[in-house]
Amino acid sequence: MKLQERDNSPINKILVIMPTYNERENLEGIVPKIISQDSRINMLIVDDNSPDGTGLIADKFAKENSRIKVIHRKGKLGLGSAYVLGFRYSLENRFDLTFTMDADFSHPVDKLPEMISTVEQGYDLVIGSRWVEGGGTVNWPRNRERLSQTASKYTRIVTGLPVKDTTAGFQAFRKRVLENIEIDGMKSDGYSFQIETKFKVWRNGFRLKEIPIIFKDRVIGVSKLSKRIIFEAFFIVWWLRISSIFSKV
Ligand SMILES: Nc1nc2c(ncn2[C@@H]2O[C@H](COP(=O)(O)OP(=O)(O)OP(=O)(O)O)[C@@H](O)[C@H]2O)c(=O)[nH]1
Ligand SMILES: [Mg+2]
Numbered sequence: 001m002k003l004q005e006r007d008n009s010p011i012n013k014i015l016v017i018m019p020t021y022n023e024r025e026n027l028e029g030i031v032p033k034i035i036s037q038d039s040r041i042n043m044l045i046v047d048d049n050s051p052d053g054t055g056l057i058a059d060k061f062a063k064e065n066s067r068i069k070v071i072h073r074k075g076k077l078g079l080g081s082a083y084v085l086g087f088r089y090s091l092e093n094r095f096d097l098t099f100t101m102d103a104d105f106s107h108p109v110d111k112l113p114e115m116i117s118t119v120e121q122g123y124d125l126v127i128g129s130r131w132v133e134g135g136g137t138v139n140w141p142r143n144r145e146r147l148s149q150t151a152s153k154y155t156r157i158v159t160g161l162p163v164k165d166t167t168a169g170f171q172a173f174r175k176r177v178l179e180n181i182e183i184d185g186m187k188s189d190g191y192s193f194q195i196e197t198k199f200k201v202w203r204n205g206f207r208l209k210e211i212p213i214i215f216k217d218r219v220i221g222v223s224k225l226s227k228r229i230i231f232e233a234f235f236i237v238w239w240l241r242i243s244s245i246f247s248k249v
Contacts, residue, residue: 004205006122007176014040014116015095017086019079022052023103025220030103031061031068037112042067044089046082049075079224080189087183091175098173104218107170111213115172124177124206125198127163128170134212135165151191151233158237159244161199164210167191167233173201180204190229192236199240 016034020027027045035041045062047055047070058070071085083100090098097119101107111128118126129135131152137145148167155166171194181200188196202208 001203002205004124004176004207006207007124007174008122009096011096011116011120012040013093013095014038014042014097014099015086015090015093016041016043016099016101016112017046017083017090018043018101018103019046019048019082019086020050020054020058020103021048021076021224022050022054023221024050024052024054024057026103026105026218027054027057027061030105030109033109034101034112035065035067037109038116040116041112042095043069044086045070046073046086047071048073048077048082078189080186080193083193084183084186087173087178091178094175096175098175098178100169100171100173102169104221106215106218108213108216111170111211114211115170118209118211119172119174122207123209124174125201125208126172127165127168127198127208127210128213128215129163129165129168129210130213130215131164132210132212135214136212137215137217139217140215147230151230154234155195155237159195159199159241161195161202163198163202163208166198167194168198168210169194170213170215171197173197174206177201177204177206180206188232188236190226191233192229195233195236196240199244203244 045058061068152166
C-alpha cells in the first residue's frame with residue numbers, strides 16, 4: 001500500500017450532506033448554525049419522507065437560501081444510501097470537500113472550521129473522533145460508550161485500520177477520495193458504512209486524521225439505531241479483511 005502524494009489543492013466549495021428522518025426541530029436549529037460557520041459551505045439535506053414534516057422545513061430553507069438543496073426520497077431507505085446519493089451529488093457538482101453530518105446536534109457544529117483547516121493542511125479524510133485524546137461523549141449511557149469503543153477496537157484488530165473511532169459519522173472527505181473509493185459499490189448501512197468508508201480511504205493510501213470532538217447524545221427526537229445495524233457491523237469487518245486479501249478493496 002503506497003501513501004498518496006499530499007493534495008494541497010485549494011478548498012473553494014464545501015458540501016455538508018445531512019440525511020434526515022424525523023428531525024424537524026433539530027433541522028430548524030442546526031441549518032443556520034452550519035451555514036454561518038464558513039461562506040464556502042453549502043448543504044444537501046436528504047430527507048426520506050419523514051412523517052413529522054422535516055422535508056417541509058428543508059424545503060423552506062432551500063427556498064430562502066440558494067446554498068441549501070434538498071433531495072426527497074419516497075421512504076426510509078437508510079443512512080448509507082443517503083450518503084451515497086450525497087457523494088454522487090457532490091462529485092457531479094464539483095465540491096472540493098464533503099462532510100457527512102447528523103442532524104441531531106451530536107456532531108459539534110463549531111468544529112467545522114477546524115476540520116476544514118485540517119484538510120487544508122494536506123489531509124484527505126478528517127474524522128471527528130470521540131476516542132482520541134480530548135474527545136469524548138456527553139450524556140451517553142455507559143453501555144453505548146462501551147459498545148462504541150469495543151466496536152472500534154474489534155475493527156482495528158480485524159482489519160488493521162489505524163483509526164481510534166471507526167464508527168465516527170462526522171467526517172470530511174476531499175474530492176479525490178470520493179473519486180477513488182467506488183462509492184456506488186457501497187452497500188452497507190449505519191455503522192458498517194462508517195467503517196467501510198474509512199477502510200477504503202486508508203487502503204487507497206489517502207491521508208487520514210482524527211481530531212477530537214465531544215459527541216452529545218441527542219436531546220430531541222428518537223434514535224434510529226437498530227440491532228441489525230450492530231449485527232451487520234460485526235460481519236462487515238471480516239468481509240473487508242477478506243476482500244482486501246484478494247485486493248478487491
Ligand atoms: N435520510 C435518512 N436519514 C436517516 C435515516 N436513518 C437515520 N437518518 C439520519 O441520520 C442521522 C443519524 O441517525 P441517528 O438516529 O441519530 O443515529 P445514531 O446517531 O446512530 O443514534 P442516536 O444518536 O442515538 O439517535 C440523523 O440525522 C438521522 O435523522 C434514514 O433511513 N434516511
Ligand atoms: Mg444520532
